[in-house]
């Protein structure tokens with residue numbers, strides 16, 4: 001797949017495959033093109049070339065909501081406007097069948113809308129309970145801690161009942177306890193058959209949770225394999241350390257630590 005910004009090739013021929021029902025980590029140095037790839041796959045950026053298929057069909061060139069409907073979603077940072085809504089409202093607006101469809105349908109079949117709304121409400125409450133956010137349901141989302149926000153972001157994505165979720169640095173800047181809880185949820189959802197791709201700089205996290213690791217650098221996939229295989233790989237070391245050499249292991253640890261700090 002290709003994606004350019006002016007002369008800059010953010011994604012430059014990266015080709016990858018994600019196995020259903022697994023957690024795949026996507027790693028690589030800053031600027032490797034990981035977020036760009038997510039944006040293309042979920043329809044937020046238009047690729048210059050390549051192909052994307054999901055669940056047996058092409059999703060190339062489709063709009064984000066259409067891709068989400070098919071079951072592929074990414075999490076989003078809560079924006080300012082979402083911060084001014086309650087936690088429960090945040091969940092409700094993330095549900096399928098919102099906005100445009102609603103105005104028309106409410107006029108034709110009010111009972112159907114009611115049923116959908118009730119179902120969404122039930123789902124929202126269930127997820128907020130699962131994510132330990134139920135006591136916060138009437139609070140403004142902006143008042144949540146960083147970690148609680150990340151949990152809410154994941155919970156919102158789950159309102160769509162997706163088959164696959166792309167997580168872009170879900171642990172960044174949150175406290176370890178909430179981070180661990182978030183990972184626990186991801187593991188449980190995976191056990192129920194959901195597919196995850198996780199962009200994460202902390203190799204400890206990557207090693208712990210992912211079944212497969214894909215490494216990107218300069219818009220390309222440079223290697224992939226198990227977390228252990230990838231950690232030993234010279235190309236990975238080079239990608240993180242530029243020209244490599246020296247006390248590689250130590251430096252590698254340091255770089256990963258720095259990355260984890262952001």
Ligand SMILES: Nc1ncnc2c1ncn2[C@@H]1O[C@H](COP(=O)(O)OP(=O)(O)OP(=O)(O)O)[C@@H](O)[C@H]1O
Pocket residue numbers: 005008009010028029030031032033034035036037
């Ligand atoms: N909207 C944009 N406009 C112009 N250039 C962009 C845009 N988004 C990303 N880029 C550039 O594309 C390249 C890839 O960026 P991207 O954000 O995808 O990297 P990344 O792997 O997610 O990095 P990080 O680990 O720092 O999040 C970078 O050189 C970046 O500056």
Ligand SMILES: [Mg+2]
Pocket residue numbers: 034035036168
């Ligand atoms: Mg990024």
